[in-house]
Amino acid sequence: MPAALPRNEEERLAVLRGLCILDTPSESAFDELTAMAVKIFSVPVALISLVDEHRQFFKSVHGLDLRETSRDLSFCAHSLLTEGPTLVPDARLDLRFATNPFVTGDPNIRLYASAPLTTKDGTRLGSFCIISPQVRNLTPGEVELLEHLANAASYLIDQRTTALQLEAAQKQIDIVGERYRLATRATSDGIWDWDCRVGDIYLSPRCSAMFGFEEKEHTLRLRDCLRHIHAEDRRRMLDQLNQAVEQHRNFSCEYRHLRADGEWRWMECSGLVLTDAKGAPQRKVGALRDITRIRALDPLTGLYNRASFIERVQGCMDQQGRQCGPYAVLYVDVDHFKRINDSLGHMEGDVVLEEIARRISQGLSSHSNSCAARLSSDEFAIFLNEYGEEANVFSYVEQLREALQVPVYSGEQTLILTASIGIALSDPTVKDARTVLENADLAMYQAKNAGRATSVFFLPDMRESAARKVQLELELRTAIEEGQIHLYYQPKVVLRTGKVVGFEALVRWKHPVRGMVSPADFIPVAEETGLIRELGLNVLSQAIQQSARWRQEGILTEEMNVAVNISGKQIGDSNLIGFIRDQLQAAGLPPHNLRLEVTESLLLNSDETTGEFFREIKALGIGIDMDDFGTGYSSLSYLHRFPFDALKVDRSFVQRIDQTEESLSLPRSIVALGKALGMRVLAEGIENQQQLAQLIRMDCGYGQGYLFSRPVPPEDVADLIKKLNGKIRTELMAS
Secondary structure, three states: OOOOOOOOHHHHHHHHHHOOOOOOOOOHHHHHHHHHHHHHHOOOEEEEEEEOOOEEEEEEEEOOOOOEEEHHHOHHHHHOOOOOOEEEOOHHHOOOOOOOHHHHOOOOOOEEEEEEEEOOOOOEEEEEEEEEOOOOOOOHHHHHHHHHHHHHHHHHHHHHHHHHHHHHHHHHOHHHHHHHHHHHOOOOOEEEEEEOOOOEEEEOHHHHHHOOOOOOOEEEEHHHHHOOEOHHHHHHHHHHHHHHHHHOOOEEEEEEEEOOOOOEEEEEEEEEEEEOOOOOEEEEEEEEEEOHHHHOEOOOOOOEOHHHHHHHHHHHHHHEOOOEOOEEEEEEEEOOHHHHHHHHOHHHHHHHHHHHHHHHHHHOOOOOOOEEEEOOOOEEEEEEEOOOOHHHHHHHHHHHHHHHHOOEEEOOEEEOOOEEEEEEEOOOOOOOHHHHHHHHHHHHHHHHHOOOOOEEEOOHHHOHHHHHHHHHHHHHHHHHHOOOEEEEEEEEEEOOOOOEEEEEEEEEEEEOOOEEEOHHHHHHHHHHHOHHHHHHHHHHHHHHHHHHHHHHHOOOOOOOEEEEEOOOOOOOOHHHHHHHHHHHHHHOOOHHHEEEEEEHHHHOOOOHHHHHHHHHHHHOOOEEEEEEEOOOOOHHHHHHHOOOOEEEEOHHHHHOOOOOOHHHHHHHHHHHHHHHOOOEEEEOOOOOHHHHHHHHHOOOOEEOOOOOOOOEOHHHHHHHHHHHHOHHHHHHHHO
């Protein structure tokens, strides 16, 4: 039976056609929603249907080989006439659909359920629907989830429309853009224009040249521009931009900028934010100015200062192998310079320093991409790039010493200068420019100790920090062997009752001399040296044995578990599977009492080996939880690819959950998604009652955090459970 027309049909059709979405190709964002619906509701068909004048067009279809049907046959046309969702458990029993050929024939529709697709002003466009040949009713929770998916599809339609409107507007400003480009040629500053809606950043020819590109117009994405900003300046610059948007004001900031040729320059970036009528940012436009001479150069000599020299060396080191050859860093200390200042005065001393700088610069004139710096009063550094053969470094050092020994005339005095020179050659194992400079400094002190007026090459045994690093590795290895590695346990609880359902095992190092060593200090060393595998096995063994003891003592019940974090270097290790199996059998611990936690960031470079590893873990009966969920870029794909049992909402979301209504949206969606996929959802980092209350309202089942307990040693766990099940638990739940 064809559906009647809505009262506002002409207006509705005008809005639909104005969206320019009818008859457009499939788009992955919409297809991911229908694919998710099929999995969540266990149905064969899900559709995003847009009802036109005489037909319905499927923007996304999963499970049918159709893109449109007649409107007279459309179930979704009927949904335009109802408020809220449309539920048809058995289409054969509904007079509207009983004779519909899609009911009497393929695909034999029985269940039809839909939620409306609407614009921001409430205009109905069609429906997000699911279809099944099985007679079935939906639970209230499933109806709510269907509405969430429809809202997500409506949001995508709105975003798509906004992008098209901006594209059309851009075409209207072509003439203005041409005038703008002509104007940029008349200034020495670089002009940039950031389109906030699409993310493109236009660079004028002058601005492109500042990036080290060919001097012509370029368009980059934000992530490409950020790569040119020093890591220590990046967050500060973005914060200032965001504040300018929030406060509707102009902005200006200074940062270090890496050119394409590896040279660091200081830039001043200034501009303004252009917003729409509602105050939403549309574009950010401004100018880029090179202020290197002000910020990066020594005012006396015109050479680089220490910070900018280090950045220049680092830039080359980062690009070595692509456009930089082997390099050397020289640390030059003028011998007995204090005597010159004491006898001739600082003004004459400055004249001498200027002359030294001139001679150093002159000696580098034939060495491309090389530079020099004044580090302190009488200390200089030289970056000698692409020196070719090592013999060329010897030759350059000798020429430098000869140039410095040429007499300097100051007033009536004739000065003969010498210098102690330390040399550090490029080393592929050294990645930090500060380390290279420190190596050259250590070699310079060896030259001074050798009698001055000489040069010394850096040798590895000069670097005490390397020895300290080796010492830390040895101590960590000893700590693993001698039982200095301990586990503390933080409870996981049912949020509505405070009942303890398990623990997370957290590693601690009780050093016999240093005391408690933070994991932040020794885990990176373990990762770098490969000790993380041995440390990980130690942690797993301790957690399994302790869990087995608790099981025997009745502390760890059948329903409880202990979770252990595993490193990315452990994922895919086939020997780990056998180790866990043997440990469980030896301790007599049922596999379901153990869980493994994997942070989402470790999955960025996952492959088929990762999936096989997880499947073998699941085959043992061990649960797998995704930690820090929501902080990565491909969370949904991981949920489809890997067999996770639980999601842990990252503490960063929980800490903001009691601030604004917007801060609730993402945690609420994660909870709904986890429950729909049959997973437990646990919130981390719960610290106050407000956060607890919000999580309970959004029906998050489990949590952990300081509100319940800090991590405690194993001997305190029994008392902790009693407290949480007694007075503390009662107080928490009552409040």
